[in-house]
Amino acid sequence: MAKRNRSFAVVGLGAFGSTVATELARFGNRVIGIDIDERRVSLLTSTLSSALIMDATDEAALREAGIDKYDVALVAIGSNLEASILTAMTLKLIGIETIWVKASSRTHHRILAKLGVDRVIQPEQEMGRHIAQMLNNPVLQDYVSLGNGYSVVNIVVPKRLEGRELSTLGLGTVHDLRLLGVMRGTEFRHSTEDTLLETDDKLILLGKRGELRSFGDSL
Template sequence: MARGTRSFAVIGLGAFGSTVATELARFGNRVIGLDLDDRRVSQMTATLSSAVILDTTDEGALREAGIDRYDVALVAIGDDLESSILTVMNLKLMGLSEIWVKAANKAHHRILSKLGVDRVIQPEQEMGRHIAQMLNNPALQDYVSLGNGFSVVNIVVPERLAGRHLTALGLGTTHDLRLLGVMRGSEFRHADEDSVLETDDKLIVLGKRPDLRKFGDSL
């Protein structure tokens, strides 16, 4: 296994689980995929380190598959709350050091939090918020939430600002934000006060959401 990689057990190979498993494998990690559906498992055999048909509510079966030797488990079982919860309990009993779980709803989320998992994911809600941010401000290409109200956003420079210096944006003065750099095409540039903007430059900006929203509106 390549230096810096980890091993992952992805339980549930539906659309969400199979996508995560595929990407983790693409990054060079050792990934095992587990599902009761033989069709889903067979579709992943060529992509993952291994793919196994397994009932993960059976602690003994999980131990036989060696899941306790993996660094991280992602439980991506769909709407079967009982199977999801039993699987998490088995993983906790086995001493998995890190467990992430996809939650189907708020009640599921609350139960998982009580079980002490490391991260509860609600993909539809998280993606919904992401899309709403971009729909609300067409200049916003992408963003990453860092917690504590801070985000990093990727904002496209509109044509009307082409040829102007970065100081015209008021970053760090009018707007309490920090410019991390500028993407021009596929090239990343460290920006300074003398930098001149071009149409379709992408500004990578760090700050709190209200300040980022105000800045986006000003463009």
Template sequence: MAKESRSFAVIGLGAFGSAVATELARFGNQVIGVDSDERRVAQMAATLSSAVILDTTDEMALKEAGIDQYDIALIAIGRDIQASILTTMNLKMLGIGTIWVKASNKTHHRILSKLGADRVILPEQEMGRHIAQMLNNPVVQDYVSLGNGFSVVNIVIPERLTGRDLSSLGIGTGYDLRLLGVMRGTEFRSAHTANLVLEEDDKLILLGKRPELRRFGDAI
């Protein structure tokens, strides 16, 4: 069954907002982009379902533009904290089902959380943690934090392990980790593939707690 597309309103079309809006549109969703800057709106008009110039601190202007009909809103307003807060309040008043907001700092984060935003994002901090994780362990190509200390990581097999049997790595025995699968180029191999022999640049997709993932990465 095909995934049902959803509708998104992305408010603030700076570097962060425009990147999110472009990807959401690429996934086949209905996306409206909103900004007070005519130039930014014009740049996104051909990419999104629609793009409008709007003062989002004006609740009636939001309603007249039909923003209240969208399923999810992302408020990606940059440094204008007052506009971000007022826009969040307006979208709550309009009854938007899910509201995500980009915060500029921790104080802004706390205010948005108190206003009832479903998720508040600090992109610079989140990306900083992401990069630190990969710098700390060079074999980790990418990772996703799942909370409570658990992460899913993408670990590249070094050349010296080429030709080794997958079972020889001790995943699930010597290391308290779960192997979710192996990526070989663009092909996914199941974790249950019998007698899989590793090739250079294979990527292991592992689930586990960060200290154990770090111990495994250091060992290989």
């Protein structure tokens, strides 16, 4: 069955919001961008399905623009905490099914959580943690946090392990980690214990952060 593209409303077209909106459009989704700044809106008119200069706290204006028919809304308003909160409330009021909101502070985060939005994001903190993980351990190429302490990571096989069997790494025994597969170049491989490692193979591992960190350090 073909994947159904969804519709997205992105409110706030600063650096973060415009990037998300542009990428969603690139994936083939219907995306409307909203901002009160005419310059920001004009920059995206040829990229998004539509872009509007609008006060997103205005319920009537949102309904008139058909925003209530969109599947998902992202509120990416920067430092104006009041506008961000009022926009989230208005989007809930008009019946948007899924609402994500960018938070600029802990207080902002707590208020949004009380409002019952689906997800509160703090991109600067999340990216900061992401970069710190990779700087801390050079073999760690990338990771995705899954919550409850679990992450999926890509760990690069160093040259000194070339030719060794996968079983010698102690995955599932010494280290409480699950191997999801191995990337060799651009090819994904389902590997077995007797698979011979090559330099620059990427191990895709699932586990708790402490175990992943310990394994990375052992390499």
